[in-house]
Amino acid sequence: MTPHQIQSSIKDFELVEKRRKQIIKASIRLFKEKGFHKTTTREIAKESGFSIGTLYEYVRTKEDVLFLVYGAIYHKVHERLETTIDYKHPSIENLIAVIESYFRLIDDMQEEVVIMYQEMKSLQETTKTYVLEKERELVGMLKQLIRTCHPTGMTEEDAELIANNIFVQGQMWGFRRWALHKQFTLEEYTASQVHYLMRALSIEQVDSSSFFK
Amino acid sequence: MTPHQIQSSIKDFELVEKRRKQIIKASIRLFKEKGFHKTTTREIAKESGFSIGTLYEYVRTKEDVLFLVYGAIYHKVHERLETTIDYKHPSIENLIAVIESYFRLIDDMQEEVVIMYQEMKSLQETTKTYVLEKERELVGMLKQLIRTCHPTGMTEEDAELIANNIFVQGQMWGFRRWALHKQFTLEEYTASQVHYLMRALSIEQVDSSSFFK
Amino acid sequence: MTPHQIQSSIKDFELVEKRRKQIIKASIRLFKEKGFHKTTTREIAKESGFSIGTLYEYVRTKEDVLFLVYGAIYHKVHERLETTIDYKHPSIENLIAVIESYFRLIDDMQEEVVIMYQEMKSLQETTKTYVLEKERELVGMLKQLIRTCHPTGMTEEDAELIANNIFVQGQMWGFRRWALHKQFTLEEYTASQVHYLMRALSIEQVDSSSFFK
Amino acid sequence: MTPHQIQSSIKDFELVEKRRKQIIKASIRLFKEKGFHKTTTREIAKESGFSIGTLYEYVRTKEDVLFLVYGAIYHKVHERLETTIDYKHPSIENLIAVIESYFRLIDDMQEEVVIMYQEMKSLQETTKTYVLEKERELVGMLKQLIRTCHPTGMTEEDAELIANNIFVQGQMWGFRRWALHKQFTLEEYTASQVHYLMRALSIEQVDSSSFFK
DNA sequence: CATGAATGAGGGTTCATTCAT
DNA sequence: TATGAATGAACCCTCATTCAT
Numbered sequence: 008m009t010p011h012q013i014q015s016s017i018k019d020f021e022l023v024e025k026r027r028k029q030i031i032k033a034s035i036r037l038f039k040e041k042g043f044h045k046t047t048t049r050e051i052a053k054e055s056g057f058s059i060g061t062l063y064e065y066v067r068t069k070e071d072v073l074f075l076v077y078g079a080i081y082h083k084v085h086e087r088l089e090t091t092i093d094y095k096h097p098s099i100e101n102l103i104a105v106i107e108s109y110f111r112l113i114d115d116m117q118e119e120v121v122i123m124y125q126e127m128k129s130l131q132e133t134t135k136t137y138v139l140e141k142e143r144e145l146v147g148m149l150k151q152l153i154r155t156c157h158p159t160g161m162t163e164e165d166a167e168l169i170a171n172n173i174f175v176q177g178q179m180w181g182f183r184r185w186a187l188h189k190q191f192t193l194e195e196y197t198a199s200q201v202h203y204l205m206r207a208l209s210i211e212q213v214d215s216s217s218f219f220k
Numbered sequence: 221m222t223p224h225q226i227q228s229s230i231k232d233f234e235l236v237e238k239r240r241k242q243i244i245k246a247s248i249r250l251f252k253e254k255g256f257h258k259t260t261t262r263e264i265a266k267e268s269g270f271s272i273g274t275l276y277e278y279v280r281t282k283e284d285v286l287f288l289v290y291g292a293i294y295h296k297v298h299e300r301l302e303t304t305i306d307y308k309h310p311s312i313e314n315l316i317a318v319i320e321s322y323f324r325l326i327d328d329m330q331e332e333v334v335i336m337y338q339e340m341k342s343l344q345e346t347t348k349t350y351v352l353e354k355e356r357e358l359v360g361m362l363k364q365l366i367r368t369c370h371p372t373g374m375t376e377e378d379a380e381l382i383a384n385n386i387f388v389q390g391q392m393w394g395f396r397r398w399a400l401h402k403q404f405t406l407e408e409y410t411a412s413q414v415h416y417l418m419r420a421l422s423i424e425q426v427d428s429s430s431f432f433k
Numbered sequence: 434m435t436p437h438q439i440q441s442s443i444k445d446f447e448l449v450e451k452r453r454k455q456i457i458k459a460s461i462r463l464f465k466e467k468g469f470h471k472t473t474t475r476e477i478a479k480e481s482g483f484s485i486g487t488l489y490e491y492v493r494t495k496e497d498v499l500f501l502v503y504g505a506i507y508h509k510v511h512e513r514l515e516t517t518i519d520y521k522h523p524s525i526e527n528l529i530a531v532i533e534s535y536f537r538l539i540d541d542m543q544e545e546v547v548i549m550y551q552e553m554k555s556l557q558e559t560t561k562t563y564v565l566e567k568e569r570e571l572v573g574m575l576k577q578l579i580r581t582c583h584p585t586g587m588t589e590e591d592a593e594l595i596a597n598n599i600f601v602q603g604q605m606w607g608f609r610r611w612a613l614h615k616q617f618t619l620e621e622y623t624a625s626q627v628h629y630l631m632r633a634l635s636i637e638q639v640d641s642s643s644f645f646k
Numbered sequence: 647m648t649p650h651q652i653q654s655s656i657k658d659f660e661l662v663e664k665r666r667k668q669i670i671k672a673s674i675r676l677f678k679e680k681g682f683h684k685t686t687t688r689e690i691a692k693e694s695g696f697s698i699g700t701l702y703e704y705v706r707t708k709e710d711v712l713f714l715v716y717g718a719i720y721h722k723v724h725e726r727l728e729t730t731i732d733y734k735h736p737s738i739e740n741l742i743a744v745i746e747s748y749f750r751l752i753d754d755m756q757e758e759v760v761i762m763y764q765e766m767k768s769l770q771e772t773t774k775t776y777v778l779e780k781e782r783e784l785v786g787m788l789k790q791l792i793r794t795c796h797p798t799g800m801t802e803e804d805a806e807l808i809a810n811n812i813f814v815q816g817q818m819w820g821f822r823r824w825a826l827h828k829q830f831t832l833e834e835y836t837a838s839q840v841h842y843l844m845r846a847l848s849i850e851q852v853d854s855s856s857f858f859k
Numbered sequence: 860c861a862t863g864a865a866t867g868a869g870g871g872t873t874c875a876t877t878c879a880t
Numbered sequence: 881t882a883t884g885a886a887t888g889a890a891c892c893c894t895c896a897t898t899c900a901t
Binding site: 442443444445448483484485486487490 | 881882883884885
C-alpha cells in the first residue's frame with residue numbers, strides 16, 4: 008500500500024492531490040506541536056481550511072492522515088537523495104555532498120523527523136510495512152553510494168552499518184536538537200560528522216567541501 | 221521533579237516502592253505491546269495485579285506512570301554506566317568495555333528504548349525537562365570518559381559529538397532492529413561500531429576486547 | 434399526501450416518473466439487503482444510476498424515498514386485488530381466487546413486505562397516515578368481498594376480522610418465511626389457509642380451486 | 647448467545663441484573679416512542695437514570711440493548727405460556743385459556759410487540775439466530791398443545807399452521823391496533839378469534855370460557 | 860489501604876442535505 | 881438537468897479519573 012492508494016470518495020484527481028497537500032501541511036504543523044494522538048481530526052480539518060466532513064472525503068481514517076504525512080516525508084528525502092547522488096561518477100566527493108545535502112534537508116524538516124519516530128507504533132501492520140520498506144530503500148541508496156565510491160571496496164555489512172549510521176546521524180540532528188544545537192551549527196555538525204566518517208573510512212580528507220579548508 | 225516525588229496518598233514508603241515496581245513492570249510489558257496511548261489505565265492496574273482504584277493511590281495521572289517508566293529505564297542505564305566506567309583509570313580499553321556493556325544493556329532493554337522515543341511528546345513540560353536532563357547526564361558520563369581517555373585530548377565539542385553518536389548507536393540497535401538484526405548479531409554490531417569509532421578517533425585498534433582478534 | 438405529491442424541482446413530469454421508478458427499484462433492492470436505516474442516500478443514488486445531486490432533484494428527503502417505496506408496493510397490491518375481485522358476481526370461488534392471487538403476489542414481493550413492516554416507525558406522521566389509510570383501503574376491499582360473497586351474511590365486525598386475518602396471513606408468508614417455508618410450499622400454505630378459512634366460515638369446501646381435488 | 651451472556655465489566659451480578667432491568671424498561675419506553683434507530687444511547691442512559699458511561703458498563707454496544715429487550719419480551723411470553731399450558735391434561739379448554747392468556751399478555755405488551763417486528767433487521771446474525779430460535783420455541787409450545795388437545799389428532803403441518811396463525815393473531819392485536827381497536831375490545835377480539843378457530847378445528851364450541859355464554 | 864461502580868468530556872466517524880458549476 | 885464537493889450536526893463509544901464503601 009502506498010499513500011496514493013488511500014481511497015477517497017472524490018473523483019477529481021487533481022483536487023485530491025491539492026487537498027491532501029493541505030492536509031499534510033496542516034497535520035505536520037499540528038503533530039509537531041502536540042503529537043499525533045493529541046491532535047484531533049477536527050483540528051486537522053480546521054487547520055487544513057475545511058470542515059470535518061470534507062476531511063473525511065479525502066481520507067478514510069485518522070491513521071490515513073499519518074500515512075499521508077509519512078509518505079510526504081519519505082518522498083522529500085528520496086527526491087533529495089535522488090537528485091544529489093551521482094550514479095554515473097560515484098566519488099567520495101559526491102558522498103560528502105550527499106551527506107551535506109541530506110543533513111540540510113533534515114534541518115529543514117526537523118520536526119517532521121520527530122513525528123516519524125514518535126508515531127510508528129500508531130500505524131497498523133500494512134502501513135508499517137510500507138514505511139519500513141521506504142526506510143530500507145533510502146538507506147539502500149546511501150549504502151550503494153558508499154560501496155561504489157570507496158577506493159578499496161567494502162563488505163555489504165560494513166556499508167550497511169555506515170549507511171545506517173549516516174542516516175541516523177541525520178535524524179539525530181532533528182530529534183536530539185536540544186542536545187546538539189547548543190554546541191553546533193548545522194555546518195559544524197555536518198563537518199564534524201563528515202570528518203569522523205572520513206577517518207573511519209580511512210580516507211585522506213580532501214578539501215572537497217566548502218566546509219573544510 | 222523526579223519520579224520519587226510523584227505524590228501518593230499512601231504513607232507506607234516501602235509499600236509505595238513495591239507497588240510502583242509492579243506498575244512499572246506491568247506498564248513496560250503493555251507499552252511494548254501496544255504503546256502508551258493504546259494502553260488503558262485499567263489494563264495497567266490489572267496487569268499490575270490490583271484494582272484501578274489502587275493504581276490511583278500510587279499515581280496521580282496516567283502520565284505519572286510513563287514518568288515512572290522513564291525513571292526506571294534511566295536508572296538502569298545510569299547504574300550500568302556507573303558500574304562500568306573506571307573513573308580512576310580511564311582508558312580506551314575501559315571506553316570499549318563501557319560501550320560493549322551499554323550496547324548489551326540496550327539489547328536487553330530493546331523495547332524500553334522504543335518506548336522512550338515514542339512517547340516523549342506525551343510528557344508535559346516539567347517531566348520532559350527531567351527526562352532531557354537525565355539524558356544529558358548519561359551522555360555527559362560518556363563524554364567525560366572519552367575526553368579523559370583520549371591520548372591526545374579532544375575538544376569539548378568533539379567529545380560531545382562522539383558521545384552522542386555512541387549513545388544513539390546504542391539506541392539504534394533497539395529502534396532499528398528491523399534493519400540491523402538481519403545482518404548483525406549484537407557482537408558483530410558492537411565490534412563494527414567500536415572498530416569504526418577507533419579509526420575515527422585515530423586509535424590503533426588493540427586486542428583489548430574479546431570481540432577482536 | 435400521496436407519493437405523487439412529493440415535490441420535485443424537475444418540471445418534466447415523465448422524467449420525474451421515470452427517475453422515481455429507478456429510485457424505487459434501486460431502493461427496494463437495497464432496503465431488502467440492509468434495511469432502510471443502513472442504506473445511505475449515496476447508495477440509493479448510485480444504484481439508481483445517477484448522482485446524489487440528481488437524487489435530490491426528484492425527492493426532498495430520504496423519507497420521501499421510503500414513501501415512494503410504500504406507494505409502489507401498495508399500488509401493486511391494490512392493482513392485483515382490483516383486477517381479481519369480481520365486483521359484479523362476488524362468490525366464494527372468487528374470494529378463494531383472490532386469496533390465491535394475493536398470496537402469490539406476496540410470494541413475489543416477499544422482501545417488500547418485510548420492508549413495510551420494519552420501517553413504519555421511520556415515517557413521519559403525515560406519511561404514516563397515508564400508509565395506514567392505504568392499508569385500510571386494501572383490507573376494506575377484502576372485507577367487502579367477504580360480506581357480499583358470504584351466503585348467510587356476516588356482521589361488519591366479523592368481516593373485518595376475517596379480512597384482517599387473511600391480509601395478515603398473506604404477509605405472514607412473507608415475514609415468517611423462516612418458520613413456514615420449511616414445511617409448506619406456497620401452494621400448500623394457500624390451500625391450508627383457505628381450507629381452514631372455509632371451515633371457519635362454515636362453508637362446504639368445493640373443488641373451486643385448482644389446488645383441491 | 648443469550649442475553650445473559652452479554653458481557654459487562656461490572657462484577658456484582660445482582661447489580662448487573664438490576665441495572666439491566668432499568669435499561670430494558672427505559673429502552674422499551676423510548677423504542678416505543680421513536681424506534682430503535684432514532685433513540686440515542688445517551689437517551690437510553692438518561693432514561694435509565696444514569697450516565698452514558700455507566701450504560702456502557704452494562705452493555706457493549708447499542709445492539710446489546712436491543713438484544714436485552716428481545717430477551718425480556720420472549721422471557722415474558724415464555725413464562726406466560728409455561729404457566730398457563732396444562733401439560734398434564736391438555737384440552738380444548740386449556741388451549742382456549744392459553745390463547746386468552748396470551749392475547750391478554752400481548753395487550754399488556756402491545757408496544758413491545760411492535761418493537762420486535764420493526765428492528766429485527768438491526769440485529770447481527772448471531773443475535774438474529776437466537777431470536778428466531780426463541781420464536782420457534784414459543785410457537786412450538788402452542789403447536790404441541792394443539793396436537794395433544796385435538797380430539798381426532800392433527801398432522802404436524804396443520805398444527806404448525808394453526809400455531810403460527812394463533813401466534814400472529816396475537817401479535818396482530820399489537821401491531822395492527824389502529825385497524826382493530828376501533829371495532830373490538832380485547833375480549834371481543836379474543837372471543838371472535840377463538841370462535842373461528844374452534845370452527846376451523848371443527849370443534850363444537852363449549853361454554854368453556856368466560857367470554858361465551 | 861483497597862475496591863470497583865460511576866462519571867462525562869471528548870474522540871473518531873458518518874451521512875443527509877445543499878449549492879455552485 | 882445533472883453533478884459532486886462541501887458541510888456540520890449528531891452518533892456511538894472510550895477511558896482517565898473520582899469517591900463512597
